[in-house]
Amino acid sequence: MVLTFSLLVVVGCASKDYYRDKGAEKARTYALENVPGLSPEARCHIRIARPRILEKNYMKDKPLSQVCYVWDPPTMNGKSILVVGVCNASYSDWAPIKAVVKNLTVEKEIE
DSSP states (O other), X not given: OHXXXXXXXXXXXXXXXXXXXHHHHHHHHHHHHHSTTOOHHHHHHHHHSOOEEEEEOOOTTSOEEEEEEEEOOGGGTXXXXXXXXXXXXTOTTOEEEEEEEEEOOOSOOBO
């Protein structure tokens, strides 16, 4: 019984990092399926590299943030691939909305 309770507590307490990683997997899949014309090298970079995370809260009265997962494939001449989504503070409900390829100037990055 104690083992069952301990297991439920551990499973029920997923960290923000866990949800960020799950979001990164969703973003990775979305980018590979929805960004046309990616070279094999860029596709490999997206599959392997850990993305940067950019976050901005635009609604001060609600705990929602726009979160972008960003990859910078070296073969894309300075262009970045961003997968944009919205989620709550825990990242548990992050889902991709769109993918964008652009030159990116970063103000603040989450590590």
